[in-house]
Structure formats: C-alpha cells, structure tokens
Amino acid sequence: MVIMPRIFLICTDHDNGANDDSVELGVGPKLAGFHNEVAFNSSVAQLFCLTIVTLPLNMRYHPRTSLAAQRRAFTLLEILVVLAIIGLLVGLAVTRVGGIFGAKQEDIARLFVNASIKTPLTAYRIDMGDYPSTDEGLQALLTAPQGKGDHWRGPYLDVSGNKLPVDPWQEPYTYRYPGVKNKGGFDIYSKGPDKADGTPDDIGNW
Numbered sequence: 742m743v744i745m746p747r748i749f750l751i752c753t754d755h756d757n758g759a760n761d762d763s764v765e766l767g768v769g770p771k772l773a774g775f776h777n778e779v780a781f782n783s784s785v786a787q788l789f790c791l792t793i794v795t796l797p798l799n800m801r802y803h804p805r806t807s808l809a810a811q812r813r814a815f816t817l818l819e820i821l822v823v824l825a826i827i828g829l830l831v832g833l834a835v836t837r838v839g840g841i842f843g844a845k846q847e848d849i850a851r852l853f854v855n856a857s858i859k860t861p862l863t864a865y866r867i868d869m870g871d872y873p874s875t876d877e878g879l880q881a882l883l884t885a886p887q888g889k890g891d892h893w894r895g896p897y898l899d900v901s902g903n904k905l906p907v908d909p910w911q912e913p914y915t916y917r918y919p920g921v922k923n924k925g926g927f928d929i930y931s932k933g934p935d936k937a938d939g940t941p942d943d944i945g946n947w
Contacts, residue, residue: 846909846910846934847934847944850908850909850944853906853931854929854930854931854944854945858929861882861898862882864894864897865897868892868893868894869893872918872926872927873916874918875916875917875918879898879905879916881895882895882896882898883895883896883897883898883903884896908931908944909931910932910933910936912932914929914930914931915929916929917929922946923946927946928945928946929946930944930946931943
C-alpha cells in the first residue's frame with residue numbers, strides 16, 4: 742500500500758509581510774516531489790504562494806512482486822539465451838573462417854613456388870645463361886650478382902621497396918640450385934605454417 746503525499750499552499754502578503762494560514766490542496770501521486778512558486782494579483786494585496794509537498798515518514802510499498810516485474814524477468818532470461826546462441830554461432834563461424842583462411846594461405850604459397858616465380862627465373866636464365874646459384878639466391882632477380890652485370894637485364898621481379906616476397910607466414914622462400922628435389926632444376930619452397938624446414942607441411946615445387 743502506497744501512502745500519498747500531502748500538498749499544502751502557504752501564501753504571504755507581499756505588502757504587509759503577514760502569513761496567511763496554510764491551505765491543504767489535496768493528495769495525488771502525480772504531485773509527489775513537485776514544488777513551485779506561483780504569484781497572483783488581487784485588488785487589496787499581491788500574494789506570493791509556495792506549494793510544499795510533504796511525504797510521511799512511514800511511506801512504504803507493497804512487497805509483493807508485480808506481474809510486470811515477472812514479465813521483465815522472463816524477458817531478461819530470453820535475452821540471455823539468445824545471446825548465448827549468438828555467441829555459439831560466432832565461435833563456429835570464426836573457426837570455419839580460420840580454416841578457410843589457412844587453406845587460402847597454403848594455396849598462395851603453392852601458386853608462388855609453382856607459377857609466379859618461374860617466369861622471373863626463366864627470364865634470368867635467358868639473359869644470364871643459367872639460374873641463380875644457391876648462394877646468389879633469389880636476390881639475383883633484384884640486383885645483379887657480383888661480376889655478372891654485363892648480361893643482367895633486371896630487375897626480374899616487380900616488387901615494392903626492392904624486397905623479396907615472403908610467404909603467407911612472413912617467412913622467406915627457400916631457394917636451391919641445383920635442386921635436391923628437382924634434379925637438373927631448382928628447388929623453391931615455403932616452410933609452411935610451422936615455419937620449420939624439412940617438415941611435412943613444406944610447400945615446394947615438387
């Protein structure tokens with residue numbers, strides 16, 4: 742049970758400074774906490790009035806939970822369930838995207854060692870008469886090897902900053918000539934996701 746506030750109006754004669762008796766205006770929940778000064782004129786004196794809201798000290802509310810509160814509780818539970826489902830779906834999606842992204846990285850490395858690098862190396866061989874040695878490495882495609890500048894027509898790789906491309910895991914590609922896997926040719930490979938040489942996930946041109 743809610744005890745309503747009591748509203749009083751206290752008026753003061755502006756001319757004489759005398760206080761009239763307070764007048765109770767009534768009660769109502771919409772007036773609780775409201776206070777304001779109002780002024781009006783009369784033929785005898787100008788009165789200034791102040792409304793005062795009084796709240797009983799023993800104000801208290803019924804402890805029984807309302808139906809609306811119960812409905813709010815069920816709504817909150819439903820929201821938590823939906824959020825949990827969304828979190829599960831996001832986790833599955835991230836796992837799936839991670840797998841797709843990993844597969845794409847391997848495809849990029851495989852394309853480089855089997856196709857992209859072959860044209861620059863072939864152009865180098867045409868100009869220089871042979872592939873770069875293991876010691877010269879792929880750097881010979883960007884700068885002329887020492888003592889071989891007469892026939893060098895590079896750079897043979899179109900890269901920014903004159904830097905050799907790296908694999909999708911930010912590791913340099915390994916180049917060997919003569920090749921170990923490709924007899925009479927060259928080996929070029931990425932060390933793969935584990936970044937370790939000679940492991941099963943190496944991606945090479947063999």
